[in-house]
Amino acid sequence: MTSSRGRYTRLGALFATAAVMSTAALTPTAAADESTDRPVHYVVAVDQSASLGAGDVEREREAVGTIAVSEPSSRSTLEVLGFASADEPGQTAVDKVCPPRSLDALGREKTPDCAQRLRRREQHEGAGTDFIEVIRQAVTDLSTAPDTDPRVLFLMTDGVLDVRGSLKYRNLDERSAREAARKDLADVLADAAAAKVQIWPLGFGEADEKALGRMAGAGYQAGCDAHLPDARPRPHMADSPEKIGGALQDAFATSRCLYRDEGGSRRPPGELAVRISPLATEGTIVVEKGDPAVTAAYYDPRGRRIEPGARDDDSTYTFTGQGRATESLRITRPLPGSWRVELAAPEGHRDRTATVSVLWHGAVRSTISLSEYAPAPGSEVEMRVPILTREETRPAPRDLRGITVTGTLTGKGIGTPVPIRLTGDGRGRFTGKVTVPQQASGALMFTSRVSAVGLRPDVRSQPAAVFTPGKSLEAALALGGASLHPGQAHDAKLTVSNKDTRPHTLTLAFAGTEATGLTLTPRHITVQPGAGAREFTVTLGVGDRLGFPVRAEPTSLGGKIVVTDESGAVLVDQLLDPVAVSVEKSRLPWIVAGVAVFVLAAGGVLVLLFLRRRAAVRPRGTLVLEDPWGRELAVHPVLDGRGRWYRFDIVEEGDSPRVRRADQGEWAMRRTPAGDAELRRGTAEPVTVRPGEGLSAGDDLVLKVVDAVAATPPPDTWSPYASEAGHPDL
Missing domain, CATH: 3.40.50.410 (von Willebrand factor, type A domain)
Known part of the structure; x- marks a missing residue:
């Protein structure tokens, strides 16, 4: 996280106050799904x-x-x-x-x-x-x-x-x-x-x-x-x-x-299908056969048969009730899509109708964008809350069924929280407007809650502050829509008006995104004083590795670009969802096919050996301990191969906690082929986190896994605590 060490302005102080008031709500931590x-x-x-x-x-x-x-x-x-x-x-x-x-x-x-x-x-x-x-x-x-x-x-x-x-x-x-x-x-x-x-x-x-x-x-x-x-x-x-x-x-x-979705029904022999939502983090396929003599075979959306005892780096599979009238397959981190169940039955056991359904629990990720971060009392603010799946994609309309998003506005001078009615556009973005009460006089807090039966609630908070008209520094960011492929870039326009008597340096950063390959150029812009508005070109770069699967179908980017002043106060933000990324289709597929055949025939074994050797020495990442404000407390590189658990302890010695490797450590970490990390404490179930996502590690400690080596630089992320740096009371 970045932090600015400039002196406090009036707005910066109010912003910091809001951040302190909502430490728990703002800390980007992910705890074990206890539900x-x-x-x-x-x-x-x-x-x-x-x-x-x-x-x-x-x-x-x-x-x-x-x-x-x-x-x-x-x-x-x-x-x-x-x-x-x-x-x-x-x-x-x-x-x-x-x-x-x-x-x-x-x-x-x-x-x-x-x-x-x-x-x-x-x-x-x-x-x-x-x-x-x-x-x-x-x-x-x-x-x-x-x-x-x-x-x-x-x-x-x-x-x-x-x-x-x-x-x-x-x-x-x-x-x-x-x-x-x-x-x-x-x-x-x-x-x-x-x-x-x-x-x-x-x-x-x-x-x-x-x-x-x-x-x-x-x-x-x-x-x-x-x-x-x-x-x-x-x-x-x-x-x-x-x-x-x-x-x-x-x-x-x-x-x-849990969310329950029904699949098909039929008499055996034959095939049933049931869809698992991309929102699901854990699911159980239940097959009611009605006859213990009927057998069921399970196939994932890629056509792979799941056998008893199967396990891979992404999912675990648990069979229950085989040989009985009702059986199930429980899956952690299931592959989204249509799962098939193939039914077989001997003669004389084909008269009962079999049904299939899935029970799942899942999660979404959201962020908050405001039309104004320093509104005057009595003014109207638009609150926007886009939601994404765990794979950084917009939910399909069928996955939005039952999801509600609510918002509230609280702050200094506001007695009863002001509800914000948010309505969806059918594509995963919820929007609502609220009028700032006339009695509001200082720090403000906008809070959203995404909830539904079957979903872990996703609660986000965004600080703001009341400000009087006649602001000396204002900014507007126009991103525009674009469809990009990895390695491409898109230009946005930043307009700034500086009516102050001194220059101001603005910082541009990302917030609320899991994409690890995004860049902004330039990151810092100095605006000289003057009455007229100035226009700057800001280039959004999309790297070759984004930290989530890029498919042939365009996928909207999650998160937002945030523009802040020296104190860390937000001047403006812009959601990234108008920009979509997709895999570039080859213009000469026959050449690619020919090359692929040649490589498979002539160098397959060498490539396999090379990949194995590279995987054996590839860094697993770096363990980082932070406090709830995002301040770094300890760094511990992990350099072993990716195939097994890395065991360690978190040692708290006064004000200097640290990570220590231990063969029998309480904590364990391993990486998945998708680039995520699994963290496990004791005998608890592993929790999957993305690089840079935090997990509560005890009182006032957040544990993260970050990539030590990356093909593209990590995003320049904005911290809601940037304006706290150097404050005498913190």
Whole structure:
């Protein structure tokens, strides 16, 4: 990060104040995605009343199996309860079908077997529908789980509360029994809310959706994301027995803040397909076969078959439930696109329809651009928030479904945060306008939040400051649109008006971009005093290596160009998305093909040996420790080959933390073929970061991996803390 050591101006001081107020929000750190690794404790309550149809129980059993193979955390637990009613002495309304057990590899395999004990009760066994007792039992059992972990009850039923034959209401007349049952239900629902138990009903058959909705609303309401209304408990309905499994998957996905996308369905043998979004960082393909004799083979979008035990530098693959009616393939960092599932079945096992779906959790990256960084009170500011996928591409319209972007304005003199309504253009850019309150008097903070079920929230903050009219230094940057290939450049126009009595030096830098091969020329421009506006040409260069895949289809650049004065205060910015990059198509493909054949025939072995030798000595990068303000604290080069983990410790000695290599170190790092880095602490899952992206390494420490050697220079990045340098209070 760059920093300016010029003296503070009034605007610079206000800007720094805003930066200090929002240290946590502005620090570009990436933490481990805890949303899917965090354990959840489940109880699945399954209706066993006599009203169930012939195939309903089998569908219920299979639905229980989908949770076992879909849950991402091995530390989660699952219990299965069957329920009906207790109509005679010695009967119980609730059957403990499967005791609570962890969903580790063994638990995932055993739970579907255990669920086979679910059955339809006969009339003489107590065959009503007693929600009260099963909710009471579920709350009791879930209360033993840590209250810091989510507690979830899935309630599957084909009817309404029916305790007409129940022993506990037998001595009451019909009206009194009905009122007593309603009161008991309200009491156990209140107990569920107090015990932090979410209730997610799943209805089918004659189930009353409104009644189930009231039950969901009476339980604990804080779902997996308090900012998302869609993450609150609500009923899910199946209009046929065949859709029970899908409805439970919908409820499970929503309760877990996972996105669920359905693929095709057909009877085997044949092929199914399901699409994994480019937003996904982790996904689980679930195949409901209905028959354990049916087998499934999985193919990624490139046509490669994924075998059990497969692993590569980009992804890991975990198979669960093979040889059972429902199975899954869990993928970390999945290749986006259409995944194929090839079904095979012997004769006599081809009558059940198989379905495929995918559950995924993902992330986007956004930035904030403002039309004015020093607005006057009462003036209007436009806020722009473009979002990109993890591969630096704009999301497709189908990937934007369900995504909401909200904004707020806070600052000195502003009491209640001012909401900013942002609307999307259908291509990944969200825009809204806000009027700066008249009482605003100093530092301002614009904050955006990108959220959706299935996405890790992306929160960004951008400081600004109130300024009075008649500014002495103003700038405008016109980038214009362009379609470039790596190695090409594009000219932009910077117009500056300096009405001050002294010269000013402006700095141009990139912000919010992961592209490592972008350059700006010149980086610094000195503007002499004078009343007239001056125009400068700024050249944007696109290097041969950008740090993300460049494809034949044009890809808009992410991030922005920021123009600052000596204090680090922003004068103007310009989003980079009008500029797109793509691979240049060859004009003589037949020559390329001929050369390729020659190289493969004459020098393939030599090239392979050369690449291996080069990979063995290629630097893995440099580990950098920074404080939350982006100030560099320690640098540790890593010069080993790329094929294995590099182990190290972070040693904190007073005010001088450092990185120390250790064969049994707590931390580990390795690079991927795509140029990213994987960081792992202890036994936790690895976290993938791009070069220059930070990861929290403890209190007030940020760990980064930067490229020690690059074919093109790294981008000149702007720091929101540039105006802090040399301040006596910091």
